[in-house]
Amino acid sequence: MGDTASGLLTIAVLVAALAVVHVPLGGWMATVFTDTRHWRIERLVYRLVRVDPWSEQRWVTYAVAVLAFSVVGIVLLFLLIVFQGVLPLARGASMNVDTAVNTAVSFVTNTNWQSYAGEAGTSPFVQTVGLTVQNFVSPAVGLAVAIALVRGLVRSSGSDLGNFWVDLVRGLFRVIVPLALVGAVVLLLGGVIQNLTAPTTITTLSGGHQVLQGGLVASQEAIKELGTNGGGYFNANSAHPFENPNAFTNLVEVFLLLVIPFSLPRTYGVMVGDRRQGWTVLGFMGTLWALMLTAVTWSEVHAAAGPLGGLEGKELRLGVWPSALFATSTTATSTGAVNSMHESFSALGGGGALFTMMLGELSPGGVGTGLYSALVVAVLTVFIAGLMVGRTPELLGKQIGRREITLTALTVLVMPFLVLVFTGIGMVAPLVTSQMLATGPHGLTEVMYAYTSAANNNGSAFAGFSADTPYTNLTLALCMFVGRFAPIVLVLALAGSLVAQRRRPVTAGTLPTHSPTFVGLFVGVAVIVGGLTFFPSLALGPLAEALS
Amino acid sequence: MILVTSTLSSFVKQSWAGLRAMLVLTVLLGLLYPAVVWGVGQVVARDRAAGSLVSVDGSVVGSSLVGQQWTGAEWFWGRPSASDYAGDTSGGSNLSGTALAAEVAKRASAAGLDPATAPADALTASGSGLDPHVSQAYAVSQVPRVAAARGLPQAEVAALVDAHVQDRIAGFLGQPRVNVLELNLALAALSGRSAG
Numbered sequence: 190m191g192d193t194a195s196g197l198l199t200i201a202v203l204v205a206a207l208a209v210v211h212v213p214l215g216g217w218m219a220t221v222f223t224d225t226r227h228w229r230i231e232r233l234v235y236r237l238v239r240v241d242p243w244s245e246q247r248w249v250t251y252a253v254a255v256l257a258f259s260v261v262g263i264v265l266l267f268l269l270i271v272f273q274g275v276l277p278l279a280r281g282a283s284m285n286v287d288t289a290v291n292t293a294v295s296f297v298t299n300t301n302w303q304s305y306a307g308e309a310g311t312s313p314f315v316q317t318v319g320l321t322v323q324n325f326v327s328p329a330v331g332l333a334v335a336i337a338l339v340r341g342l343v344r345s346s347g348s349d350l351g352n353f354w355v356d357l358v359r360g361l362f363r364v365i366v367p368l369a370l371v372g373a374v375v376l377l378l379g380g381v382i383q384n385l386t387a388p389t390t391i392t393t394l395s396g397g398h399q400v401l402q403g404g405l406v407a408s409q410e411a412i413k414e415l416g417t418n419g420g421g422y423f424n425a426n427s428a429h430p431f432e433n434p435n436a437f438t439n440l441v442e443v444f445l446l447l448v449i450p451f452s453l454p455r456t457y458g459v460m461v462g463d464r465r466q467g468w469t470v471l472g473f474m475g476t477l478w479a480l481m482l483t484a485v486t487w488s489e490v491h492a493a494a495g496p497l498g499g500l501e502g503k504e505l506r507l508g509v510w511p512s513a514l515f516a517t518s519t520t521a522t523s524t525g526a527v528n529s530m531h532e533s534f535s536a537l538g539g540g541g542a543l544f545t546m547m548l549g550e551l552s553p554g555g556v557g558t559g560l561y562s563a564l565v566v567a568v569l570t571v572f573i574a575g576l577m578v579g580r581t582p583e584l585l586g587k588q589i590g591r592r593e594i595t596l597t598a599l600t601v602l603v604m605p606f607l608v609l610v611f612t613g614i615g616m617v618a619p620l621v622t623s624q625m626l627a628t629g630p631h632g633l634t635e636v637m638y639a640y641t642s643a644a645n646n647n648g649s650a651f652a653g654f655s656a657d658t659p660y661t662n663l664t665l666a667l668c669m670f671v672g673r674f675a676p677i678v679l680v681l682a683l684a685g686s687l688v689a690q691r692r693r694p695v696t697a698g699t700l701p702t703h704s705p706t707f708v709g710l711f712v713g714v715a716v717i718v719g720g721l722t723f724f725p726s727l728a729l730g731p732l733a734e735a736l737s
Numbered sequence: 738m739i740l741v742t743s744t745l746s747s748f749v750k751q752s753w754a755g756l757r758a759m760l761v762l763t764v765l766l767g768l769l770y771p772a773v774v775w776g777v778g779q780v781v782a783r784d785r786a787a788g789s790l791v792s793v794d795g796s797v798v799g800s801s802l803v804g805q806q807w808t809g810a811e812w813f814w815g816r817p818s819a820s821d822y823a824g825d826t827s828g829g830s831n832l833s834g835t836a837l838a839a840e841v842a843k844r845a846s847a848a849g850l851d852p853a854t855a856p857a858d859a860l861t862a863s864g865s866g867l868d869p870h871v872s873q874a875y876a877v878s879q880v881p882r883v884a885a886a887r888g889l890p891q892a893e894v895a896a897l898v899d900a901h902v903q904d905r906i907a908g909f910l911g912q913p914r915v916n917v918l919e920l921n922l923a924l925a926a927l928s929g930r931s932a933g
């Protein structure tokens with residue numbers, strides 16, 4: 190079998206698996222978040238946390254709970270990292286204070302940008318008790334916010350969006366934890382390690398020495414992908430043979446990082462009582478993913494025709510097609526795990542990965558984040574379509590008025606603002622330019638990739654850029670924090686404004702939001718917004734490099 | 738002003754709930770979950786959980802998943818590595834363009850290869866720096882050197898390479914490849930037999 194047939198078949202199997210799983214999983218998630226009963230273990234957790242699961246929150250309280258929970262998470266993780274030397278299993282791991290701030294913000298915001306090398310910066314204790322826990326709770330936060338926004342569209346009286354603590358706990362216990370357990374066992378069987386052995390130096394057959402690593406990797410690897418987190422146990426991330434031993438585990442990992450984001454449109458369709466609405470969002474996300482996958486794969490396969498086979502930074506057991514598939518999926522879901530080094534990709538392949546992030550978390554985006562970002566673009570689309578045909582813009586019978594469109598526009602603007610401002614400052618700051626590995630257009634791409642990755646809570650990197658300096662650590666941390674929580678607060682405010690509206694009846698004048706035409710418009714708006722915002726900088730970076 | 742104070746007091750109240758939630762969840766997700774996965778690993782995939790280690794005469798000589806630095810003409814060599822297969826660190830070169838071309842020229846001369854004809858994997862470093870595999874073409878191209886260094890017939894060494902070519906998983910996943918450690922173990926066994 191040739192590489193092309195192997196690559197296409199791999200993609201076909203992945204898509205088939207996602208198509209089969211998204212129906213029951215999407216339906217299950219809709220049940221989970223509309224269930225009126227609490228599980229016994231959940232009631233126990235609510236008692237210990239001392240929250241009333243029967244009470245509901247307005248948008249402000251919901252947002253305050255999200256922020257409070259996340260700030261507490263940052264502080265706790267920061268303390269764990271700073272004091273890891275005196276905690277169990279220290280094994281000489283250490284981090285500077287600015288790196289620790291960056292790491293704590295990074296894992297709580299579902300970014301998992303790593304300014305440190307996994308092997309050296311964090312002890313097994315911090316990896317497990319600190320990072321793995323955030324790998325679970327940060328996607329659960331994104332999921333809760335997405336569900337709150339859907340409730341804003343579904344409900345038509347009162348002002349309540351649900352209870353953040355209930356949504357958090359249910360998302361974990363009924364969705365994320367069971368799936369992670371299954372994923373971890375499959376990865377174990379595939380060869381991913383799970384042990385408590387300290388790094389051991391062995392003597393090789395030819396008389397050399399090598400350090401063999403240990404670690405509780407399988408448990409972290411599963412949730413790293415499933416929760417669209419991406420922080421590697423080891424520096425090489427999913428390129429490391431202990432994290433991703435073969436092409437089978439590679440396919441499992443790509444599946445895990447896409448499965449929840451691609452199932453959530455179904456959840457949305459079921460919750461709003463019209464599955465066609467879910468198909469629209471799925472069609473939108475799937476189209477964007479397929480477009481970017483085609484672009485990145487084409488660039489990499491094209492580059493592979495050269496004498497180096499496109500193999501620099503890629504693993505031989507995986508090859509070009511699975512590396513391009515992983516690269517697209519990881520940037521499309523805001524995961525940021527890598528199974529190959531994006532910086533050594535062809536100019537257009539690396540640029541494609543960058544542009545996939547720049548689209549915002551839409552193709553299909555992170556857990557929860559993808560759905561709420563897509564719904565924000567849907568609001569923008571009905572607004573633009575409404576202006577074009579002279580109809581009052583509505584989404585599911587909720588009018589998109591001045592307040593709604595203001596919140597939507599602000600949500601869409603946060604990420605480009607952060608990326609362009611900080612990349613611009615970086616280009617004139619010797620503090621940043623001195624840390625670049627490459628010069629010329631590729632150097633610009635390096636820095637732009639870093640801030641795009643942070644502001645989109647992605648976490649992948651053009652790893653030649655030495656980001657472990659106080660300036661870059663702190664500015665990237667700021668981008669991650671604002672890039673995560675400003676949209677969350679704005680989205681919850683939007684949900685709060687939608688929930689208060691009564692649903693208007695569908696009339697002949699209503700623009701249908703479930704037709705293929707609407708999907709086309711929907712995709713067009715996303716591409717035009719992303720393209721217009723970033724085209725000038727892409728022209729100076731990857732495009733200039735490809736043409737030179 | 739009233740809104741600000743009430744939001745602030747709500748933030749403090751929710752933070753305490755957040756702290757209690759983090760403590761409960763840390764026990765369940767940070768301790769119990771990895772322990773359960775560890776336990777399952779001990780039962781269903783003990784060797785794999787330990788790192789697929791390979792031993793000779795009772796001492797560990799490597800992991801079949803992790804590539805090694807092979808020195809000497811008598812061994813099959815792996816791909817270039819950005820970290821020389823040290824194992825305490827991992828990662829790729831992150832090079833591209835002219836910087837990569839210069840590095841490739843250095844790698845070729847170090848291994849005595851002609852960059853125009855050498856297999857791509859012989860000239861490129863992997864993403865992990867720990868790639869355990871080479872292509873069949875690169876392994877085959879090393880047969881004359883290895884056979885000469887060991888005083889073995891080329892045909893025997895070539896047959897050994899052939900026997901170690903792994904197909905794509907399930908016929909379509911990943912790439913055909915040769916595991917260098919497994920090949921060299923078989924090679925050492927073959928030399929041992931020939932000498933004895």
